Amino acid sequence: EMDDGLEEAFSRLAESRTNP
Amino acid sequence: HSFLWFVKVWLPAVKAKGLEISGTFSRRQGHMYMDMSFINKALQHMTDFAIQFNKNSFGVIPTTPLAMHTPLMPSQSIDISLPLNTIGPVMKMDPLNNLQVAVKNNIDVFYFSTLIPLSVFFVEDGKMERQVFLATWKDIPNENELQYQIKDCHLNADTVSGKLQNNNIYTIAKRNVEGQDMLYQSLKLTNGIWILAELRIQPGNPNYTVIAHSTKIDQFQLLFKNY
Numbered sequence: 001e002m003d004d005g006l007e008e009a010f011s012r013l014a015e016s017r018t019n020p
Numbered sequence: 021h022s023f024l025w026f027v028k029v030w031l032p033a034v035k036a037k038g039l040e041i042s043g044t045f046s047r048r049q050g051h052m053y054m055d056m057s058f059i060n061k062a063l064q065h066m067t068d069f070a071i072q073f074n075k076n077s078f079g080v081i082p083t084t085p086l087a088m089h090t091p092l093m094p095s096q097s098i099d100i101s102l103p104l105n106t107i108g109p110v111m112k113m114d115p116l117n118n119l120q121v122a123v124k125n126n127i128d129v130f131y132f133s134t135l136i137p138l139s140v141f142f143v144e145d146g147k148m149e150r151q152v153f154l155a156t157w158k159d160i161p162n163e164n165e166l167q168y169q170i171k172d173c174h175l176n177a178d179t180v181s182g183k184l185q186n187n188n189i190y191t192i193a194k195r196n197v198e199g200q201d202m203l204y205q206s207l208k209l210t211n212g213i214w215i216l217a218e219l220r221i222q223p224g225n226p227n228y229t230v231i232a233h234s235t236k237i238d239q240f241q242l243l244f245k246n247y
Contacts, residue, residue, distance in 0.1 A: 006150050006151060006154070009154050010150070010154070010192075010193040010195055010204065011195055013154065013157065013195075013204070014195035014197045014202040014204075015195075015197055017197075017202065017218065018197040018198060018200065018202070
């Protein structure tokens, strides 16, 4: 479950960097 | 395999009474080496070799003395791999990776300076924990970022990751956003400094963007050269 959270956090980071 | 840097002539024979030294730096199985060739272009034999480094930014010193136990005869050459470590005295150099070297033999003492490729300082345990990576990334302000274009590269993201990993640059996560691959990477230098990076690869675009993200921005230009 914790790892799912990390996966999501990286997705959010990548999206925030592409569309700031 | 890790990347091998070009061999350069560090000390031309005309400047060292016939002694020519060429070399490069490498990292193999977690150890740093100064790989050198000594050539005797003088008419007399050479003995009593020794090497010493000036203080430098990364505390680089030879681990052992120069292993040259027999005289170097005229026209003879010898290859030496000098093991290095980073427990020596530290003094910030400009450029940061500059190394000043003194070599002596039975004829005289000679000096040269060379630049150590930053990748030699990338340690094997440079893969940051994913959670730590995210927290560290957030803690570093965007002003501490620098961007660089890598031109004319034709590899896919996985090949790039593999090549970089062989040189101790680790991919922590990969995401694809709107067709663009975003690779989150970490590396650690021998002095304990971590550098985080984002590598952007767009399909059909041979120019990649690498964005370094670290509190130690003075090392970015050297880092980009290594990418």
